[in-house]
Amino acid sequence: xxxxxxxTREERFDALVAxxxxxxxxxxxxxxxxxxxxxxxAQHAHSEIIGMQPEGSWITxxxxxxxxxxxxxxxxxxxxxxxxxxxxxxxxxxxxxxLVDHLVQGRQKYSSIFNYxxxxxxxxxxxxxxxxxxxxxxxxxxxxxxxxxYARAMVRICKEESFHQxxxxxxxxxxxxxxxxxxxxxxxxxxxxxxxxLAMFGPPDTDSVHSARSIQWKIKRFSNDELRQRFVDxxxxxxxxxxxxxxxxxxxxxxxxxxxxxxxPDYDELKRVITGDGxxxxxxxxxxxxxxxxxxxxxxxxxxxxxxxxx
Ligand code: BYC
Numbered sequence: 001x002x003x004x005x006x007x008t009r010e011e012r013f014d015a016l017v018a019x020x021x022x023x024x025x026x027x028x029x030x031x032x033x034x035x036x037x038x039x040x041x042a043q044h045a046h047s048e049i050i051g052m053q054p055e056g057s058w059i060t061x062x063x064x065x066x067x068x069x070x071x072x073x074x075x076x077x078x079x080x081x082x083x084x085x086x087x088x089x090x091x092x093x094x095x096x097x098x099l100v101d102h103l104v105q106g107r108q109k110y111s112s113i114f115n116y117x118x119x120x121x122x123x124x125x126x127x128x129x130x131x132x133x134x135x136x137x138x139x140x141x142x143x144x145x146x147x148x149x150y151a152r153a154m155v156r157i158c159k160e161e162s163f164h165q166x167x168x169x170x171x172x173x174x175x176x177x178x179x180x181x182x183x184x185x186x187x188x189x190x191x192x193x194x195x196x197x198l199a200m201f202g203p204p205d206t207d208s209v210h211s212a213r214s215i216q217w218k219i220k221r222f223s224n225d226e227l228r229q230r231f232v233d234x235x236x237x238x239x240x241x242x243x244x245x246x247x248x249x250x251x252x253x254x255x256x257x258x259x260x261x262x263x264x265p266d267y268d269e270l271k272r273v274i275t276g277d278g279x280x281x282x283x284x285x286x287x288x289x290x291x292x293x294x295x296x297x298x299x300x301x302x303x304x305x306x307x308x309x310x311x
Pocket of ligand 1: 051
């Protein structure tokens, strides 16, 4: 391929993205676009899979059959989200096996939020309301991502996340309007999950290494700080309905900006958690590795069965 053809392909790709059309797996794409997407989609898929752990540990302790059935369905949905996302990443020329290996070897990341412990039942409500809420704010714009398979996976994921968020909000609402002890438990969960949820949106824009390129290529549509702001503005009236206090003395409406001023999360803590030093990093990875090893015989049996049928 000579230089002129290379330029033409690049120009064609840029025109496709500018026209808001989808880039599909068979289309030519810049190598950095492909690699960037694999990085983000893999991290997203790993987050869904690791994200099953903090809630999964409460399935046996849910306070009623109804709550147990709801939580079980939610955790199963998360496994499904992981699978859609691994499948979307596979269209970019990597295999799911490779990505899972990267996760268990600690070579790819997953969301910082899942390195915090779920100490009480109210935490399950806080995860649904805040963590799934943050995920929705982050992921709805990804339904318009320039890469077709990722965008289409996100449409279905967002519908399910919306149900997840409502179940968490309803759970927390029940506790917040229950006995004083239940109300205190709900407030304590909000106190502990608020700042880690704000950190889910990533480093501030000034430190975000990938944002500019991702926005230029229409993978991301908004910056980390824009989405964080949107999330805060969404949560404030919801907290009022819950009768809970967001743990931020600086939180107030700013009429000039048409948005709330708020205290940002501790970005040094985010860095520490991302690099392996959060409260539950070691536990989450050990659990994932053990599940991977324990499941080896299933993968081998499935592969043997498939090759027998092919023969
Ligand atoms: N945690 O340049 P930046 C869910 C990394 S799961 C860990 O701003 P980017 C759910 C970032 O990867 C929710 N790492 O990056 C599941 C990069 O490192 P690398 C998961 C983080 O990509 C179960 C570096 O820091 N959602 O919904 O432009 C139950 C520099 O950052 C974090 C997604 O994954 C973090 N918080 O923006 C309930 C959504 N923040 O890759 C719910 C898709 C930053 O260079 N992902 N990093 O090694 C995204 O939208 C973007 O990747 C991010 C970061 C906004 C997360």
